[in-house]
Amino acid sequence: MTKRILIQLDSDSQPSSFDSVVAIDSGVDHLLRYGQVQVSAVVPLVHGAMFTRGGDDLRNTAIFVGGSNVDVAEELLTACRDAFFGPVRVSMMLDANGCNTTAAAAVVAAGRHVPLGDTKAVVLGGTGPVGRRVAQLLATDGAKVVLTSRSHERASQACHEIVEKSGQASIQPLAVEDQETLESSLSDAGIVIACGAAGAQLVDQQTIQKMSQLKVAIDLNAVPPAGIGGINVTDKAKPLGAGVAYGAIGVGGLKMKTHKAAIQSLFESNDRVLNAEEIYAIAKAIG
Numbered sequence: 240m241t242k243r244i245l246i247q248l249d250s251d252s253q254p255s256s257f258d259s260v261v262a263i264d265s266g267v268d269h270l271l272r273y274g275q276v277q278v279s280a281v282v283p284l285v286h287g288a289m290f291t292r293g294g295d296d297l298r299n300t301a302i303f304v305g306g307s308n309v310d311v312a313e314e315l316l317t318a319c320r321d322a323f324f325g326p327v328r329v330s331m332m333l334d335a336n337g338c339n340t341t342a343a344a345a346v347v348a349a350g351r352h353v354p355l356g357d358t359k360a361v362v363l364g365g366t367g368p369v370g371r372r373v374a375q376l377l378a379t380d381g382a383k384v385v386l387t388s389r390s391h392e393r394a395s396q397a398c399h400e401i402v403e404k405s406g407q408a409s410i411q412p413l414a415v416e417d418q419e420t421l422e423s424s425l426s427d428a429g430i431v432i433a434c435g436a437a438g439a440q441l442v443d444q445q446t447i448q449k450m451s452q453l454k455v456a457i458d459l460n461a462v463p464p465a466g467i468g469g470i471n472v473t474d475k476a477k478p479l480g481a482g483v484a485y486g487a488i489g490v491g492g493l494k495m496k497t498h499k500a501a502i503q504s505l506f507e508s509n510d511r512v513l514n515a516e517e518i519y520a521i522a523k524a525i526g
């Protein structure tokens with residue numbers, strides 16, 4: 240049987256050991272790890288993957304794009320796509336810094352407790368790579384999304400970029416400059432997902448507990464202090480105020496299952512491109 244080969248492209252000096260372990264645990268036979276990958280190096284790496292195995296065997300080679308810099312990873316993914324010739328291609332997945340699997344798992348977890356359609360969802364600290372994807376995926380399923388930042392300009396820019404990229408229309412930017420603005424935005428929200436930087440608290444425990452409409456609060460920050468006061472990293476559907484809470488490890492089980500299922504699905508055909516929405520579909524199927 241033809242061996243499954245995964246080519247791991249990473250812009251960091253050392254390719255992520257996390258991504259390597261998950262690849263092996265997902266059944267990859269051989270993992271080829273490349274670090275410090277720049278766009279200029281992509282064509283020969285991709286051609287090596289394309290021209291070595293023909294026909295149906297092409298599906299046994301795939302590319303994983305990772306690294307801590309999500310913007311560079313997106314450029315690498317585009318460069319890979321541009322290097323293909325028509326049907327002579329291999330499947331690819333982007334999960335730089337865990338952005339897609341984390342966002343997908345968080346949105347699926349939220350959807351367990353409230354129908355996303357027409358529910359107001361506040362994405363706190365939403366201008367980073369995880370928050371942008373969370374906002375995009377919530378909007379994909381019809382939530383009324385508010386994306387917050389400390390800066391109106393950054394919030395607006397993030398919303399503009401998400402809408403341009405994905406065609407999602409209902410994402411509103413909000414600058415949270417004071418407690419009153421924060422409380423007002425949360426007061427009629429059914430979902431809040433905190434996507435701020437590691438160790439940044441975005442809302443305190445007292446505030447979150449008085450939000451009577453809130454059905455689910457998810458904090459993706461695993462570094463103390465919590466992004467949402469009162470949520471522990473291991474919380475998984477734990478009662479909080481009027482709803483339930485998840486911490487970063489609480490959504491981690493689904494994230495890991497999603498990551499592995501996504502890697503496995505790369506080898507089902509030679510033409511998959513797994514980015515935010517495709518990985519979200521995989522997470523939804525897992526539940």
Ligand SMILES: NC(=O)c1ccc[n+]([C@@H]2O[C@H](COP(=O)([O-])OP(=O)(O)OC[C@H]3O[C@@H](n4cnc5c(N)ncnc54)[C@H](OP(=O)(O)O)[C@@H]3O)[C@@H](O)[C@H]2O)c1
Nearest residue numbers: 337364366367368369388389434435436437439459460487
């Ligand atoms: N569980 C997992 O497996 C997993 C995987 C990946 C990421 N994560 C976590 O998910 C979260 C989001 O990841 P990310 O990479 O998207 O985050 P990020 O880019 O580091 O930060 C997201 C946003 O947080 C805001 N921010 C930064 N410092 C802040 C501060 N001191 N106070 C308030 N806001 C601040 C910034 O927005 P503005 O400047 O626009 O306000 C920034 O764009 C992080 O906590 C990360 O550790 C978890």
